[in-house]
Amino acid sequence: MNGSSTDDQSTTTDTTSTVAAPVTMTPPIGSAGSVVLDQEAGLEAESRSKLPSSRYKGVVPQPNGRWGAQIYEKHQRVWLGTFNEEHEAAKAYDTAVQRFRGRDAVTNLKPLPADSEEASFELSFLNSHSKSEIVDMLRKHTYNDELEQSRRNNSLQKNPFKTGFGSGHKLVNAREQLFEKAVTPSDVGKLNRLVIPKQHAEKHFPLQIGNTSKGVLLHFEDIGMKVWRFRYSYWNSSQSYVLTKGWSRFVKEKNLKAGDIVSFQRSTGPDKQLYIDWKTKNESGNANPQPIQPVQPVQMFRLFGVDIFRGDDNSSSTNNNNNNARLDNICNGKRNNMDMLLGIGNCKKQRIIHPLDDDDDDGAGKWWEWNRGDASCKSLYIEF
DNA sequence: CACTGTGTTGAA
DNA sequence: TCAACACAGTGG
Numbered sequence: 071m072n073g074s075s076t077d078d079q080s081t082t083t084d085t086t087s088t089v090a091a092p093v094t095m096t097p098p099i100g101s102a103g104s105v106v107l108d109q110e111a112g113l114e115a116e117s118r119s120k121l122p123s124s125r126y127k128g129v130v131p132q133p134n135g136r137w138g139a140q141i142y143e144k145h146q147r148v149w150l151g152t153f154n155e156e157h158e159a160a161k162a163y164d165t166a167v168q169r170f171r172g173r174d175a176v177t178n179l180k181p182l183p184a185d186s187e188e189a190s191f192e193l194s195f196l197n198s199h200s201k202s203e204i205v206d207m208l209r210k211h212t213y214n215d216e217l218e219q220s221r222r223n224n225s226l227q228k229n230p231f232k233t234g235f236g237s238g239h240k241l242v243n244a245r246e247q248l249f250e251k252a253v254t255p256s257d258v259g260k261l262n263r264l265v266i267p268k269q270h271a272e273k274h275f276p277l278q279i280g281n282t283s284k285g286v287l288l289h290f291e292d293i294g295m296k297v298w299r300f301r302y303s304y305w306n307s308s309q310s311y312v313l314t315k316g317w318s319r320f321v322k323e324k325n326l327k328a329g330d331i332v333s334f335q336r337s338t339g340p341d342k343q344l345y346i347d348w349k350t351k352n353e354s355g356n357a358n359p360q361p362i363q364p365v366q367p368v369q370m371f372r373l374f375g376v377d378i379f380r381g382d383d384n385s386s387s388t389n390n391n392n393n394n395a396r397l398d399n400i401c402n403g404k405r406n407n408m409d410m411l412l413g414i415g416n417c418k419k420q421r422i423i424h425p426l427d428d429d430d431d432d433g434a435g436k437w438w439e440w441n442r443g444d445a446s447c448k449s450l451y452i453e454f
Numbered sequence: 455c456a457c458t459g460t461g462t463t464g465a466a
Numbered sequence: 467t468c469a470a471c472a473c474a475g476t477g478g
Contacts, residue, residue, distance in 0.1 A: 123469070130469060134457065142467050149459055 124156055126178040128163030139208070141166045151209035162208045169196045169204045195220050245335040245345055248274045252351075255328040262318040264332070266302075271311035274334070277304055285314070290334070290346035298346060324348050 121131035130138045132152055137159035139150035150166050153159040157179070164177040173184070173193055184190075195217050196204060207213035249270040251257075257264045266275065277286065285303025292298060301315035320326070329351040337343040 121470080127468085130471095132458075133472095136457085138459070140459085140469090145467080147460080147468090152458065 124159070126156060126160035126163065127176070128167065128178070129156060129159040139163045139166070141170060143170055148205060149209070150205060151211065153211075162213070165196070165208060165213060166201075166205060168193070169199075169201055191221060191224070192217060246338050248334040248336055250331050250333040252329055252331050253326055258321045258326045258328055258330075262314065264300075264313040264317050266311040266313065268311060270334075274336070275302060275311070277302070277311075288313070288344060290344045292346050320346070327351070 121133065124131060124137060128139055128141050128150070130140060132138050136152050136154055137156045138152045139159040139162040141148050141150060141163060148166070148170075150159075150162045153162065160178040164179055167175040167177060199207075204213070207216055249267070251264075251267060251270075253264065275288070285301045288300050288302045290298045290300065298320055299316050300313040300320070302311070302313050304311050326332070326348060327350070330348055331351070332346065332348045335345040335347065337345070
């Protein structure tokens, strides 16, 4: 917790719409609108026994007259904090639901008019933070502050590398080129692995002792901001470093052929995020599924993920029984608490989840993101 | 002691 | 998935 007493007094800076009664808000979803309104009048007595239910989705009354916000994910409740005003809780839910379920999710109040720069920026902001980070902000009532700060930073940032495409505001990070490899026939063949040339592997992807055979899961982002997860390990048999699980999917989706060039980059920023890119043998693509981003030798840039992350996050909720099983195991074995999975560490004990064994790689990211307690780094990516 | 938010359950 | 309800824990 910061400051300790910050809990009250809407840190949500939305003073304009706070006026008087909750009636001033946009009509809540559904038609269960009137329930609460009449309560002001007659229910003084009754309120002692029964709490007034909220008109807003994801909002629950608290015994002391305040309001809690919660959202459900993977059969678990994620607590979003408590709020003085009902509509503040509703807003917290709205924020969360858009991060958890995408921009088209049903919200209580503001469906973020998709065309506005404001909304667009907020979506970008949302998606450039992990769910746990967003939840953490909501709980601490710092979401609006952080959003605003981010907006300020962004507008101040006279980044010469700001890209021209997209709609303006997007942030960019510099990348450094790590290395390229022309893939061999076996790299794109049935072996389902990519050999990382030893010198590059040891230089850029050093394995911790003990992880050599077991491997680690590396996360790369491609030009379309899709996240690719590959198992990276050392094969004693061939004495080579390889990307295994997940690689064949990449080959398939990109339609990689022998001789094509795969390149690896890494963010020069603190997050050390990894990127993967590819191009065909002779640079000019032949019927590529995706436009080829020419690999620039020195620096490349990344846009803050907006759309693509969302797809990854959300598409995962359907299948993946294995993962769910594991998830459940984690819950049962330790603390059945979303905080753990979300990595919300600031209020309570911090845990690090490291579900290395995310098998049956279907390319779908999981809703929970890898987090470290300090929440200052985007730990969706393994750092070196 | 005040309050949060988790445990739990039943309904949708 | 969701809200209702009770109350165990937590923190001041």
